[in-house]
Amino acid sequence: MKERLVLVGNGMAGVRTLEELLKYDPEHYDITVFGAEPHPNYNRIMLSPVLAGEKTIDDIILNSRDWYAENGITLHTGDAVVAIDRAARKVKTESGMEVGYDRLLLATGSNPFIIPVPGADKDGVLGFRDIADVDKMLEAAKQYKKAVVIGGGLLGLEAANGLMKNGMDVTIVHLMDILMERQLDHPAAEMLKASLETRGMKFLMQASTAEIVGGDRVSGVKFADGSEVEADLVVMAVGIKPNIELARQAGIHCERGIVVSDTMQTFDPRVYAVGECVQHRGICYGLVAPLFEQGKVAANHLAQIGIARYEGSVTSTKLKVTGIDLFSAGEFNEQEDDETLVLQDPAQGVYKKLVIRDNRIKGAVMYGDTMDGTWYFQLLREGTDISDFRSTILFGQHDVGDAGHGDTARVLSLSDDAEICGCNGVCKGEIVNAIQTKGLFTLDDVKAHTKAASSCGSCAGLVEALLANTVGEGYDAAPSKKAICACTEHSHDDIIKAIKDHELKDMRTVFDFLAWKTPDGCATCRPALNYYLLANWPADYQDDMQSRFINERAHGNIQKDGTYSVVPRMFGGLCTPSDLRAIADVVEKYDVPEMKVTGGQRIDLFGIKKNDLPAVWKDLSDAGFVSGHAYGKAMRTVKTCAGKTWCRFGTQNSTALGVKLEELTWGSWMPHKFKLAVSGCPRNCAEATIKDFGVVCVDSGYELHVGGNGGIKVRVTDLLCKVDSEEEVLEYCGAFTQMYREEAHYLERTAPWVERVSLSYIKSRILDDEAERKALYERFKFGQKFSQIDPWKQRAEGAEAHEFMPLEVVSQ
Amino acid sequence: MNNWTEITPLDEIPQLGSRVIKTDTMEIAVFRTAADEVFAVKNACPHKAGPLSEGIVHGNSVTCPLHNWNIDLASGEALGPDEGCTNTFPAKVDGGIVYIDLKNSSRAC
Numbered sequence: 001m002k003e004r005l006v007l008v009g010n011g012m013a014g015v016r017t018l019e020e021l022l023k024y025d026p027e028h029y030d031i032t033v034f035g036a037e038p039h040p041n042y043n044r045i046m047l048s049p050v051l052a053g054e055k056t057i058d059d060i061i062l063n064s065r066d067w068y069a070e071n072g073i074t075l076h077t078g079d080a081v082v083a084i085d086r087a088a089r090k091v092k093t094e095s096g097m098e099v100g101y102d103r104l105l106l107a108t109g110s111n112p113f114i115i116p117v118p119g120a121d122k123d124g125v126l127g128f129r130d131i132a133d134v135d136k137m138l139e140a141a142k143q144y145k146k147a148v149v150i151g152g153g154l155l156g157l158e159a160a161n162g163l164m165k166n167g168m169d170v171t172i173v174h175l176m177d178i179l180m181e182r183q184l185d186h187p188a189a190e191m192l193k194a195s196l197e198t199r200g201m202k203f204l205m206q207a208s209t210a211e212i213v214g215g216d217r218v219s220g221v222k223f224a225d226g227s228e229v230e231a232d233l234v235v236m237a238v239g240i241k242p243n244i245e246l247a248r249q250a251g252i253h254c255e256r257g258i259v260v261s262d263t264m265q266t267f268d269p270r271v272y273a274v275g276e277c278v279q280h281r282g283i284c285y286g287l288v289a290p291l292f293e294q295g296k297v298a299a300n301h302l303a304q305i306g307i308a309r310y311e312g313s314v315t316s317t318k319l320k321v322t323g324i325d326l327f328s329a330g331e332f333n334e335q336e337d338d339e340t341l342v343l344q345d346p347a348q349g350v351y352k353k354l355v356i357r358d359n360r361i362k363g364a365v366m367y368g369d370t371m372d373g374t375w376y377f378q379l380l381r382e383g384t385d386i387s388d389f390r391s392t393i394l395f396g397q398h399d400v401g402d403a404g405h406g407d408t409a410r411v412l413s414l415s416d417d418a419e420i421c422g423c424n425g426v427c428k429g430e431i432v433n434a435i436q437t438k439g440l441f442t443l444d445d446v447k448a449h450t451k452a453a454s455s456c457g458s459c460a461g462l463v464e465a466l467l468a469n470t471v472g473e474g475y476d477a478a479p480s481k482k483a484i485c486a487c488t489e490h491s492h493d494d495i496i497k498a499i500k501d502h503e504l505k506d507m508r509t510v511f512d513f514l515a516w517k518t519p520d521g522c523a524t525c526r527p528a529l530n531y532y533l534l535a536n537w538p539a540d541y542q543d544d545m546q547s548r549f550i551n552e553r554a555h556g557n558i559q560k561d562g563t564y565s566v567v568p569r570m571f572g573g574l575c576t577p578s579d580l581r582a583i584a585d586v587v588e589k590y591d592v593p594e595m596k597v598t599g600g601q602r603i604d605l606f607g608i609k610k611n612d613l614p615a616v617w618k619d620l621s622d623a624g625f626v627s628g629h630a631y632g633k634a635m636r637t638v639k640t641c642a643g644k645t646w647c648r649f650g651t652q653n654s655t656a657l658g659v660k661l662e663e664l665t666w667g668s669w670m671p672h673k674f675k676l677a678v679s680g681c682p683r684n685c686a687e688a689t690i691k692d693f694g695v696v697c698v699d700s701g702y703e704l705h706v707g708g709n710g711g712i713k714v715r716v717t718d719l720l721c722k723v724d725s726e727e728e729v730l731e732y733c734g735a736f737t738q739m740y741r742e743e744a745h746y747l748e749r750t751a752p753w754v755e756r757v758s759l760s761y762i763k764s765r766i767l768d769d770e771a772e773r774k775a776l777y778e779r780f781k782f783g784q785k786f787s788q789i790d791p792w793k794q795r796a797e798g799a800e801a802h803e804f805m806p807l808e809v810v811s812q
Numbered sequence: 813m814n815n816w817t818e819i820t821p822l823d824e825i826p827q828l829g830s831r832v833i834k835t836d837t838m839e840i841a842v843f844r845t846a847a848d849e850v851f852a853v854k855n856a857c858p859h860k861a862g863p864l865s866e867g868i869v870h871g872n873s874v875t876c877p878l879h880n881w882n883i884d885l886a887s888g889e890a891l892g893p894d895e896g897c898t899n900t901f902p903a904k905v906d907g908g909i910v911y912i913d914l915k916n917s918s919r920a921c
Binding site for chain 2: 451454522554
């Protein structure tokens with residue numbers, strides 16, 4: 001018999017937890033949901049746009065009644081749970097229904113805080129919390145004229161904006177001297193106030209409400225200083241308080257909220273709680289992103305996987321008032337000894353402030369131009385050292401090597417039929433529609449449902465901007481610790497560390513040690529694990545062909561018609577007449593339909609049938625060629641210029657150095673593709689400054705450049721250092737390569753890796769620590785002993801034959 | 813009534829891998845899972861006809877190498893949120909030999 005799970009509270013946090021639970025284990029529980037409101041789960045943070053007339057109730061329903069039915073969930077709406085009997089393990093509702101549980105999930109949310117002043121119970125005094133409140137406000141707007149909103153925070157301003165849109169004359173009453181004091185500093189708040197005033201909103205600042213006056217219905221608000229303002233409608237938006245009444249009555253330990261542990265359990269281990277009703281490590285959250293993180297953890301434990309922990313959230317805020325761009329995150333008011341970076345352009349209405357401690361962002365406030373808010377937030381959450389780009393950080397990511405990338409602010413002004421994802425042909429309208437109708441909150445959700453940003457990923461920034469704009473604060477920006485795929489809770493860094501520290505040397509051991517949720521992983525995690533094992537244990541780990549993407553399994557690039565392309569390696573781009581003759585012979589012998597000179601200075605043969613590959617490789621191998629690894633997450637090519645042997649400007653022998661580098665590095669598996677180049681002088685004909693590792697020869701030695709990329713996002717390299725000899729070039733190259741191999745995430749190019757870990761960190765390991773550099777270089781050379789075995793020759797001699805030959809069918 | 817055709821010894825197919833057989837009209841991919849179950853699926857992804865035989869096999873599904881659609885090997889259906897399906901054929905292992913019923917495509921997609 002299935003266990004019984006009862007959810008009290010049919011809101012975003014509770015239902016999100018159920019969705020996560022169904023992903024883990026759809027069969028574990030018989031689920032019953034109770035909601036006090038008469039609606040299925042809707043997107044509460046979108047109530048402001050509903051009030052403003054920009055959306056309808058139907059637009060913001062997240063889970064239709066069909067969803068509950070399809071998942072076998074019993075839903076009771078409009079029937080609040082009024083008591084929990086923990087001894088008998090059952091809940092009782094207003095209508096008298098009793099339902100038993102084995103596990104109970106409390107997601108009772110919060111109530112608006114109503115200031116306890118005389119008259120607060122009069123008609124026309126509302127909170128701003130649910131659909132019923134919105135209906136009452138819309139009703140009032142039809143009959144009455146004057147509205148007072150008490151509370152100049154996020155919710156109050158959104159309510160005021162909505163009432164104004166409905167034709168009411170709105171005054172905001174705020175106790176403090178600045179608006180949104182929990183999100184904004186003084187200058188940003190002043191800019192916001194000025195902007196709202198030009199729209200016709202009125203403000204009474206530092207005003208303490210003393211009494212609501214009137215007969216049955218409100219007619220005005222009286223303040224502590226004796227002054228009074230007329231009002232036909234009063235909306236109290238001074239805050240929320242966790243709704244803990246039910247839990248408290250049941251004897252569950254509560255303080256401000258229902259106290260939960262890192263596993264989202266209350267003091268009664270059968271009772272879990274998530275959302276605005278909980279208090280975790282002393283904090284009650286009122287924004288939606290933390291609730292989702294809590295939901296994930298609770299679901300993990302309800303499904304009896306039992307490994308997730310909730311460790312608190314850093315939150316960011318956006319105001320959902322059309323035409324006002326405002327962003328705030330973290331500790332935005334500096335403390336003593338903090339540094340601040342400020343950009344102020346009053347004429348353009350732009351203000352940005354970053355609070356910096358130990359070269360890391362601790363908080364951000366932005367007004368007018370919030371395009372880089374998600375970027376700053378990511379730097380904040382990941383604790384990135386910003387010293388390398390501190391001087392330009394206020395100008396945005398665009399100035400830190402992000403040319404080639406779309407302008408995220410621009411995306412909001414595009415029409416619905418504008419193409420966002422050029423790979424999969426997905427338009428802005430489709431993405432926005434999917435976000436709204438399917439209730440998507442993360443980049444991964446959007447990828448799965450629309451395919452946008454799921455191929456090359458270059459439009460991910462644009463999609464994130466659409467997400468942030470469409471769902472407002474509900475947008476769940478890349479979490480600080482992101483699981484590698486749905487098979488596990490662990491991040492890339494967790495996995496790399498476990499493989500290293502616990503000497504995990506085969507995939508089954510990794511699955512067991514890290515409690516994988518699937519029997520044999522998926523197409524995302526298996527190739528990553530295979531790489532990490534190979535990079536860490538070159539001598540011990542047996543490369544698993546079935547965990548490699550087809551290109552690496554077949555040692556050729558699969559083309560859209562199922563044929564393959566073959567690129568023999570030409571060290572440093574050099575070749576001889578007999579090399580070219582051998583390639584020409586292969587092309588004729590196997591009817592290769594097309595050949596092309598590549599950007600990496602070698603020759604690509606297209607359209608080779610899979611079962612011809614071993615024979616093609618045999619001919620190439622006999623002529624002295626090895627695989628060019630043009631298909632792999634591996635070292636690709638070393639591009640070179642003519643160098644001083646021929647070129648009148650050449651300062652060093654760049655071609656010979658290129659050959660030496662390629663001989664050192666060929667065959668090496670990498671987190672992603674890896675390209676090198678050597679230019680013989682600063683004219684840089686080999687384009688070394690957009691390569692993963694580039695050498696620019698100068699008269700006095702060799703400049704070493706790292707982290708360049710000529711692909712999706714063009715990024716110019718950072719100068720690592722200058723060295724004097726070719727031997728040093730090889731040593732620094734090997735050390736840098738090995739550091740990248742050991743520490744980068746699978747499928748992370750050097751460019752984003754360098755930006756993530758910072759150039760200073762790389763310099764500290766490779767330049768400042770000679771012993772470390774030499775050790776890295778030695779580890780690289782050790783690994784190469786196992787990887788410089790030509791895969792083509794092995795297969796030409798019969799290895800993995802099953803990969804290339806179709807089965808013969810005896811009879812049919 | 814099944815019409816079993818002998819295909820190959822099971823050992824000829826790698827675990828979590830596949831082999832391809834060619835009939836007069838189509839290619840069929842024969843998959844072997846980690847639990848040594850076998851499945852026969854038309855070797856064309858419902859999305860853009862990518863060769864499923866070249867995909868990564870996990871659990872009872874395969875990920876198409878061209879655009880990462882996940883296909884359930886037993887039903888031939890794309891797994892959510894993608895939609896579409898490809899033909900499957902009854903397959904079994906008997907005495908270490910793989911048999912497929914090439915006449916009874918389990919559904920016409």
